[in-house]
Structures are given as C-alpha cells and as structure tokens.
Amino acid sequence: MKDTLTLAGVELGGTKVLVLRAEGATIVDRETIPTTSPEETLGKAATILGAWNAQRPFDALGIGSFGPLRLDRAAADFGRMLPTNKPGWAAADIYGALAGPFACPTGIDTDVNGAALAELRWGAGAKDAVTSNGLCYLTIGTGVGGGFAFNGKAIHGAMHPEVGHISVPRSPGDDFAGNCSFHGDCIEGLVSGPALSARFGMPAHAINGDDPRWEHVVSDIAHLVTTILLTTSARQVLIGGGVGLARAALLDRVRAKVVERLGGYLSYVNAETIGGIVTVPALGELAGPLGTIALALDALEASD
Known part of the structure; x- marks a missing residue:
C-alpha cells in the first residue's frame, strides 16, 4: 500500500x-x-x-x-x-x-461546493468547532455561484444550490437591465464580471473604485448575502472569485449594508461580528483547487 x-x-x-x-x-x-x-x-x-x-x-x-x-x-x-x-x-x-x-x-x-468543502476542512471552518458546521462559499467572477458545506458534507437536493440566479430587490435609481441570458437581472446578471463590464462599459478590473455606480453593486451583493444568512443559517459567507477577491474595499461596504438590512433581526450579526461572518476564503485562491482534492478524498472514502 x-x-x-x-x-x-x-x-x-x-x-x-x-x-x-x-x-x-x-x-x-x-x-x-x-x-x-x-x-x-x-x-x-x-x-x-x-x-x-x-x-x-x-x-x-x-x-x-x-x-x-x-x-x-x-x-x-x-x-x-x-x-x-x-x-x-x-x-x-x-x-x-x-x-x-x-x-x-x-x-x-x-x-463552489468543492471550495466550500475545502474551506470547511482546511480553511475557515477548521478554526474552531463553532465555524465547522456551516458555511457558504460564494464566488463572484465569470458567474456567480454559491456552495454550502454543513456538518462535513456539501448540500444537494433536486440538484445543487443555484444562488446566482436569485432575484434581488433593485437599488433605487439603478436602470441596468442585467445580462443573464435566462433572467436578465438576477444576481449573476447584475454583479458577475461580464455584468460589471456591461454595466460600467469597461473590464471589471479597470473600474474606478470611486464610481458611484458601485453603490448599486454593493446593494445587490448585500441583498444576496442577507438572503443566504436568513435562509440557510450559514455561520460564515466567504466571498471569493476574481471580483470578490480583488475588491477589498467593496467587501467592507457590503458588510455594512448587510448589518443595515438585517436591522438587528439576527442578533449575532452586528457591526462587531460582521467581519468574521462575511469575509474572504481562508484558503484564498487555493479554495477551489483544494476543493477538487476534497471531492477526490470523498470519492475514495465512498468507494471503501
């Protein structure tokens, strides 16, 4: 052996x-x-x-x-x-x-389910017993996807979670039609890399951080995160992907908006705790690659 x-x-x-x-x-x-x-x-x-x-x-x-x-x-x-x-x-x-x-x-x-498993076992969820039983890995890049790992396993049902196609309330004054070929202004059609390029008229990495239209993007992402916290009771929402990892200042604004939107309803989500609840992957860009290794290990265990 x-x-x-x-x-x-x-x-x-x-x-x-x-x-x-x-x-x-x-x-x-x-x-x-x-x-x-x-x-x-x-x-x-x-x-x-x-x-x-x-x-x-x-x-x-x-x-x-x-x-x-x-x-x-x-x-x-x-x-x-x-x-x-x-x-x-x-x-x-x-x-x-x-x-x-x-x-x-x-x-x-x-x-994203693979990345969530990797974070649960070797990253954010491995820090202590509290964070080890429920997290969401949210990627914002070419598309928007969400994976969930609860109690050691990825979540499945009729298929797998498809949070990228959730519709969120539109920010006042935002007239961007969205660019999802299925739903127009679902969250993927509003904040993915291609959507940002269409919204701003330039590649996502070239957009000035002071552009006021970012406020619409902050609102959209905050609505998605709030929905995830309320519907799944995830202890953490880790935001990765090319857009998610590249805009640290954006994440701070999203955190503040999530606390505002929740209005104190989830008492454990407040200005003091939000930084540890909505954060970046502990594994950084390795979350996705290590997710495939987690899936391989699970397949091997199942075969035994």
Whole structure:
C-alpha cells in the first residue's frame, strides 16, 4: 500500500481550467488551460491527467465544475452540463470526458461546493468547532455561484444550490437591465464580471473604485448575502472569485449594508461580528483547487 495517496483534480471554470496532482492534501503539480470549447478544453485536461496517471496511477479523482450540473448518478445525463449561460457548453459530458479514461473513484460537484468543502476542512471552518458546521462559499467572477458545506458534507437536493440566479430587490435609481441570458437581472446578471463590464462599459478590473455606480453593486451583493444568512443559517459567507477577491474595499461596504438590512433581526450579526461572518476564503485562491482534492478524498472514502 502506498504511504501517500496520489490524487488528481480538475477545477473547471468559465475562463480557465486548473488540472492538479496532489500527494495527500498537498498540491504538487498544476497546469492551467483556457476554457474554450468543451471538446478542446476537456480533451486537453484529460491529456494532462493521462500523462500523470501513466507515471503514478491515481487513487482518486475530483472534478469541480461551473454549473449547472446533473449530479444524480441515477440520471441518464449524470455528469453533464445543464442549460448554461456559457455558449456551447450545454449537455457537455464533463464526467465522461474526465473520469472515463481512469480506473479510480471519481467525485464530481460544482466548483463552489468543492471550495466550500475545502474551506470547511482546511480553511475557515477548521478554526474552531463553532465555524465547522456551516458555511457558504460564494464566488463572484465569470458567474456567480454559491456552495454550502454543513456538518462535513456539501448540500444537494433536486440538484445543487443555484444562488446566482436569485432575484434581488433593485437599488433605487439603478436602470441596468442585467445580462443573464435566462433572467436578465438576477444576481449573476447584475454583479458577475461580464455584468460589471456591461454595466460600467469597461473590464471589471479597470473600474474606478470611486464610481458611484458601485453603490448599486454593493446593494445587490448585500441583498444576496442577507438572503443566504436568513435562509440557510450559514455561520460564515466567504466571498471569493476574481471580483470578490480583488475588491477589498467593496467587501467592507457590503458588510455594512448587510448589518443595515438585517436591522438587528439576527442578533449575532452586528457591526462587531460582521467581519468574521462575511469575509474572504481562508484558503484564498487555493479554495477551489483544494476543493477538487476534497471531492477526490470523498470519492475514495465512498468507494471503501
């Protein structure tokens, strides 16, 4: 028996894909490829995995992908992409393309559910017993997604949480129509990277932090966070993703707005505590990659 598990992971995002090899929970190899067509993207990822597996066979593989995904293993379209804002990706066979070539246990979930698991076990949730039983990992980037890890497991139901398509009350004076192809001004259509580019007329990273239109964005994100706290009782909401991690000043404004919106109803959420409740991932940019390793470990445990 090998002393250390050899694990592989694929974090499939809307703009890039990370292909990983780990020894235990330590990432030892990483390759990045752009997200283009399903055939090209998944083919390149499978080729990288194949080369590593030939060197030392994987004990397990974890796949964390943008969604929506069919995660019911009894369904005929298990592991496939459902209708999505990402052109050309609907019905893409994520699981088959990445897991098919390898004779090892494989876990698949949304990238945000995987990141939530990683934070629960090795990041924000690992700090103490209080934070270990319920957190939300919220990503704001190419899209908006939310993963939930409660009592050691990711949340699933009919499918997986899809908080990115929740509608929020619009900020007074905000006439931006939104850019979600399904719902227009759902939260993804209002605050994702592409939505910000459409709203401000420039790439998200180039937008001046003093632009008054940020107040609308703050209001939208605060509404989403408030909804999550009220409906799930998550102890923490970790905001990551390209937009979430790049705008520290924005997060402070969101925190203040969440406290204001709650109006004291959740007594444990106040000006003194909000900084620890709505915060950034403790694992930083490693939350997503390590999420795939968490999924691989879960798949291996389930196989045993």
